[in-house]
Amino acid sequence: MQGSLSKDAIIVIIVTAILIWIMPFIISTYTLTVLIIYGMLGLSLGLIWGFGGILCFGQAAFFGLGAYTYAIAAINFGESTIPMVLAVLVPAVFAALLGAMMFYGRLTDVYLGVITLVVTLILFKFINSTAGPQYVIGNARLGGFNGIPGFQTLNIPGRPDDYIWGDSYFYVCAILLAVVFFLVSALLRSSFGRIAVGIRENETRMSLMGYDVRARKTVLFAAGAAIAGLAGALFANWGEIVTPSLFSLGQSAEIIIWCIVGGLGTRLGPIIGAAGLAYLKFLLGQQMLIDNTLITGLILVLFVLFLPKGIVPAISNMWKVSFGRRQLGRIHQQRRIRHRGRANG
Amino acid sequence: MAETVLETYGLTMRFGGVVASDNVDFKLHARELRCLIGPNGAGKSTFFKCVTGLQTPTEGEVYMRGVETTHWMPHQIASLGIGIKTQTPNVMDSLSVFENIWLAARRFFNSREANRKTQDIIERLALGAIARNDLGQLAHGERQRVELGLVAVGDPWLVFLDEPAAGMSAEDVERMTGIIHELNKTTAIIVVEHDMQFIRSIAKMVTVFHQGKILMEDHVDRVMSDPTVRNVYLGKNA
Numbered sequence: 132m133q134g135s136l137s138k139d140a141i142i143v144i145i146v147t148a149i150l151i152w153i154m155p156f157i158i159s160t161y162t163l164t165v166l167i168i169y170g171m172l173g174l175s176l177g178l179i180w181g182f183g184g185i186l187c188f189g190q191a192a193f194f195g196l197g198a199y200t201y202a203i204a205a206i207n208f209g210e211s212t213i214p215m216v217l218a219v220l221v222p223a224v225f226a227a228l229l230g231a232m233m234f235y236g237r238l239t240d241v242y243l244g245v246i247t248l249v250v251t252l253i254l255f256k257f258i259n260s261t262a263g264p265q266y267v268i269g270n271a272r273l274g275g276f277n278g279i280p281g282f283q284t285l286n287i288p289g290r291p292d293d294y295i296w297g298d299s300y301f302y303v304c305a306i307l308l309a310v311v312f313f314l315v316s317a318l319l320r321s322s323f324g325r326i327a328v329g330i331r332e333n334e335t336r337m338s339l340m341g342y343d344v345r346a347r348k349t350v351l352f353a354a355g356a357a358i359a360g361l362a363g364a365l366f367a368n369w370g371e372i373v374t375p376s377l378f379s380l381g382q383s384a385e386i387i388i389w390c391i392v393g394g395l396g397t398r399l400g401p402i403i404g405a406a407g408l409a410y411l412k413f414l415l416g417q418q419m420l421i422d423n424t425l426i427t428g429l430i431l432v433l434f435v436l437f438l439p440k441g442i443v444p445a446i447s448n449m450w451k452v453s454f455g456r457r458q459l460g461r462i463h464q465q466r467r468i469r470h471r472g473r474a475n476g
Numbered sequence: 477m478a479e480t481v482l483e484t485y486g487l488t489m490r491f492g493g494v495v496a497s498d499n500v501d502f503k504l505h506a507r508e509l510r511c512l513i514g515p516n517g518a519g520k521s522t523f524f525k526c527v528t529g530l531q532t533p534t535e536g537e538v539y540m541r542g543v544e545t546t547h548w549m550p551h552q553i554a555s556l557g558i559g560i561k562t563q564t565p566n567v568m569d570s571l572s573v574f575e576n577i578w579l580a581a582r583r584f585f586n587s588r589e590a591n592r593k594t595q596d597i598i599e600r601l602a603l604g605a606i607a608r609n610d611l612g613q614l615a616h617g618e619r620q621r622v623e624l625g626l627v628a629v630g631d632p633w634l635v636f637l638d639e640p641a642a643g644m645s646a647e648d649v650e651r652m653t654g655i656i657h658e659l660n661k662t663t664a665i666i667v668v669e670h671d672m673q674f675i676r677s678i679a680k681m682v683t684v685f686h687q688g689k690i691l692m693e694d695h696v697d698r699v700m701s702d703p704t705v706r707n708v709y710l711g712k713n714a
């Protein structure tokens with residue numbers, strides 16, 4: 132990555148401000164809010180998969196865990212600030228334990244995928260089976276397949292009666308996504324982030340350099356889960372109900388598709404992939420002609436075949452080809468020509 | 477007498493019926509340069525892997541600067557200040573030369589110091605012109621040099637090089653010789669090589685492996701003129 136962190140900050144602020152201003156003219160803020168939340172969820176997997184090389188089939192588990200943690204805590208506390216914090220912490224701790232088990236157990240990528248998938252399934256089955264009155268945490272009934280409705284939604288910190296909803300809630304979500312995006316950028320610029328990318332590229336080499344790959348992957352995995360948990364809490368507030376479908380494998384699969392379509396190894400790609408595909412799903416949901424999942428599947432296949440690196444890398448490549456050339460010195464150009472054969476291979 | 481940086485006692489590695497490393501007792505002093513030679517399959521790489529934690533030996537003990545490291549993991553061993561180059565290239569292909577070396581430096585220095593160290597090594601290895609190129613784009617000799625750079629950048633006191641000159645041009649080999657001599661001023665080095673000319677140009681002491689065992693350990697001239705060693709290399713019965 133080039134440029135500096137302060138430049139990142141300025142760009143994020145400007146772009147966020149413009150989008151917050153313009154987008155509501157095109158799409159309702161209610162819909163925009165959930166697109167933002169999905170964008171954050173996409174970013175959470177984009178971070179650990181795209182930059183850490185950890186393909187998690189259970190990112191929805193952390194999303195659901197965040198949402199449920201928020202709902203349960205909100206019922207018990209009767210306000211939203213502590214529940215929001217818990218909704219970030221609980222998935223992060225859960226992921227740290229799960230990650231430590233997987234990474235210290237030296238599981239290969241395949242088993243990692245299987246385990247995260249199974250954990251999601253177990254959570255889904257478990258939450259589904261908690262319809263009985265014996266499943267309570269404090270004052271909150273888990274409610275099984277009916278989910279948990281009627282919890283306290285987001286309020287101004289310290290003032291439980293001042294709810295944040297409607298357009299204000301849209302602003303809060305947009306700003307939170309911008310903040311998370313900035314934090315992810317900072318993380319990736321830091322030594323920790325650069326080392327994570329090194330681990331993605333070659334674990335053996337990094338451990339031969341003296342890095343404890345297991346510990347670092349565990350930390351990154353937990354960071355991804357924290358972001359997914361925050362997205363989950365925001366989703367709970369948006370929907371005003373949490374249900375087991377948050378944990379579904381379908382949800383997990385969708386997050387993976389968002390990342391592939393948007394572009395792995397970029398920060399923006401998973402966000403754009405998530406918001407774009409979720410909006411498409413929303414538009415398709417308003418008609419009855421074609422099945423929704425069919426379209427999503429078709430898009431995935433088309434991307435894998437024709438744009439395997441995803442939208443964002445393709446656009447930035449196009450940008451470089453059409454505008455970047457003049458800035459490069461002659462030597463650079465020659466080198467590029469020399470390497471073109473391999474780069475295109 | 478100089479400090480001992482590496483000792484192994486009865487190091488043995490079995491793969492099913494194959495004894496790849498057989499009861500190896502080995503000793504290396506500080507700032508010593510030692511070459512390991514032996515025919516293909518003699519157990520040189522296995523010895524390396526057992527000592528650096530990439531494989532866990534079936535039996536035996538390993539000590540580094542007097543600390544027992546027998547069941548340590550590679551990152552713990554590397555953290556002691558040990559540089560390791562494996563036989564197969566082990567680099568980050570989609571990252572730049574600078575980033576590869578910087579990541580190695582960052583393990584032992586803070587970010588700013590790592591920048592300086594990286595620049596320094598890049599200059600010493602004459603990699604300046606390609607510092608921003610991805611490693612995947614480079615020629616084999618250049619990648620070997622980069623890998624040597626990331627092994628050296630952390631100021632190690634013990635370096636393992638498994639076939640650093642393999643597949644390189646004469647010019648590259650010569651450059652590699654210079655680099656190894658330079659490195660040897662501050663660190664002990666063990667080099668596995670097949671190229672006899674290269675060994676002659678860098679080594680004094682040579683250890684010969686054969687069928688997992690140490691066959692002979694002596695000055696390079698005596699090793700080269702030894703009839704048993706010649707037989708082993710020519711594939712006759714030892």
Ligand SMILES: Nc1ncnc2c1ncn2[C@@H]1O[C@H](COP(=O)(O)OP(=O)(O)OP(=O)(O)O)[C@@H](O)[C@H]1O
Nearest residue numbers: 491494496514515516517518519520521522523563
């Ligand atoms: N992981 C393994 N599983 C089974 N056998 C192995 C394994 N690694 C090495 N061996 C066997 O151990 C013996 C020693 O192999 P090693 O790679 O140490 O030889 P080497 O001296 O490095 O040879 P070369 O000069 O070809 O690199 C060989 O017979 C090899 O087939």
Ligand SMILES: [Mg+2]
Nearest residue numbers: 520521522563
């Ligand atoms: Mg070998």
